[in-house]
Amino acid sequence: MNRGPSLDAIRPCLEGAVPAAIATCGADGTPNVTLVSQVHYVDAGHVALSFQFFNKTRENILANPQATVFLLHPQTSARYRLALLYRRTETAGPLFESMKAKLAGIASNAGMSEVFRLRGADVYQVLAIEQVPGAEVPAAQCAPCHIARLRQLSQRLAACGDLAGLLEQCLEGLAGVLEMPQAMILLLDSQGQKLYTVASHGYPLSGVGSEFPLGRGIIGVAAQFRTPIRIAHLASEYAYSRAIHEHLAEAGRGDRLETEIAFPGLAEPHSQLSVPILAAGRLLGVLHVESAEPHRFGYDEEDCLMGLASLLGASILALQQVADNPAEDGGAPLFAAPLQGTPLAVRYYPANSSVFLGEDYLIKGVAGAIFWRLLSLHVEEQRSEFSNRELRVDPALKLPDLDDNLEARLILLQRRLAERSRDIVLQKCGRGRLRLLLKRPVLLQQIAAR
Template sequence: MTRPVIRLGDLRNSFEGVIPSIIGTIDDDGMPNISYLSHVYYIDETHVALSNQFFSKTAANVRRLGVATVMVVDALSGAQHLLDLQFEQSCDSGEVFERISTHLDVMSHLRGHEGLMKLKSADIYRVTQIREVLAAAPLAPPPEPRPHRDRISHAARIISAIGAEADSDTILDAALDGLRDEMAFRNLMVLLPNEDETVLTMVASRGYDRYGTGAEVPVGTGVIGMTAASKRPVLIADLTRARRYARAITGDTAQIPLPGLEAPQCQMAVPMMAKGRLRGVIFAESELSFAFTHEDEAALGLIANQLASCLLLADLQAQAVQPSIALPPAPDTDSRRFRFRYFLHDDSVFIDNEYLIRGVPGRLLYYFVRKFTESGQRDFSNREIRRDSSLRLPDFKDNLETRLILLRRRLDEKAGPLRLSRPERGQVRLEFDGLPDIEVVGAAPALP
């Protein structure tokens, strides 16, 4: 009976580093040498890459004879395979090098070994033969094969749904609902960078017992932050060896806790890129190891970039809209008053002594509230907001709409005395339950 041909792509579960691989080489005299590898990296159907962090003997043997044999182990099935390798080249820059370097940086951070796994170079090998190692005692019963999932069709439907929407709110919902319903990703969130790309702020989520809108993750911290820093996707198939997750994802001084699973086993994050810039990060996690595949990662990357482009387009279109002028009904203020505190040093807002938001969204809310108390204005257009120099908006003014989404959803989540509604596209309206007593910590700039 002819055994089926083994494709390198069929062994992707063996390349996740859950079970270390073994590399064997020989010297000029035929003396064997064995070393352990943390990862073997899949390049294509005929090539793999190894990080050049070997013991000197292994590196010397490879450089002299140009051949090696690696044994990889599938962490789900226990299947073992031998890969006969022919050395082709070593690289210290480029796509393969950057991908491996990013992965090592993430794993170093999650394991508490920052800076100890810096990549010197990536060695590219051609796989000349794949051989199955027959187990002396096979697993009983063997794990059931996972069903095939047509991720291209799923991604196409989600991208179509995103493209059919024109409003930023509905665009975000279409993306997250599609990932949940089409691709069965149960725990999701979208995070957007602040103006200097040092912090990511959570703006929408699915699958958690609390929303956490406004929660922050420092760029460069954890799977989410490392994805933002590198602008490259990160997939960790099994987090068993990376137990620093809780500290890595939430940061140390978060005003709003980030929602997350208590014991995640698999995490995936992809950057949202448009016009060459980071527009956000989509993050997914699961309590099951190997819940996400590299096909999932590729499909999510397509969706993330479509989401970034559609949000950018929606913001530009909202800027061009000239809303109709209508007199809103008088706010239902009754006799209630609430405390509104605004801190100039970081644009943070507290309502009745509870933290609400900071950064550009906090600055916007203070602007709206102050305008109302001084002139009674409650309706604001995107065009007007952009043109007001007192707001000190960042030079790149193509994400105002997403900042307003963050502010609006955070206000709705708090269910306090302030809300933002959208009477029409390109316009927001300030809604009150009571009247604010404004306190500014620091000297407030004068309104024009």
């Protein structure tokens, strides 16, 4: 039997750009037809429809699970009829969250943010797809071959020997190969409650070191539910600032987010896509891209980014092991020569491990504690070179645990120093080794908590 085109082949029809008509039939034989804003692709054999109101469609499918949907291709106007069988409703979890975010974008675009609220994701099995004859127009543009581009990008990632290079290649590749110039990588804090920006591309200020709460906003929801979240229109419910403010309003003092460093996102992203970075069964972070254009990211881009995030996750884990197990010793330790000039006052607040250079805030948390330790060793022992391994086992640092990505914290620190200080430079000097370079003397002041 010819079942017509595959569901994969008609995914552009499932972007929510053009409403679909859904027909159902009640127990008494009365047909019902209504328009739906979202027919969501679940997998090659299933779609999900948004359940927002308890209406006739809902009543009908509970009594008679058969539905027929009429879809239009948003570029060509090709028509398809889907024979569907209602299977179940999901009211929480990854599918629900993906649809909820997508619906928020659709509702916001339609000026109906207050009206559309997802109550459930109704999952239907696709029994048959029929292409309906009729006038078509040629598609405006040919879609890029994402698998070919992902292959290019994977080769670039495979050539990276350290985490800093990996993050840089990933973001440059997103911009150059996938034409996604606004992108950022956030990693999960060892406490598992927040994400910190470790690298970004395409923003006036990198925002490296800024933090984002888990479970809120597009990035936090993608992380919490380990699922891609994609929005095709500007949606205020998913604004970055809103997520951060809501978190701060509710969070206890012990759970404060970094707020001194501004989050790097666009003020008005009309397209957003967040995908979880997963490896070895763990959530490592989130890869996030955005655009000022609506409908910039579709199902293909989502798949592509999920593939990229998988490569990134596996590479992060692999490089972490390499970084902590240097093949050889770095040679004779380098001792610092005495410096001339006015000393730079460096203040350290152990309460939250925050560091100030003169009057300027630099960083806090794990990276702040590491920096203070490096400076202390530099002043007390005149040392300039350090190894990742000694930092990891340093009793003065008490690093959270092995889950925390020390290498990522060091990249963060390095980047913040590069952005905020002309007097102190932190460099890599060989695998798993660091060099601290000072251009003027420092005066260390530890400020005890009152």
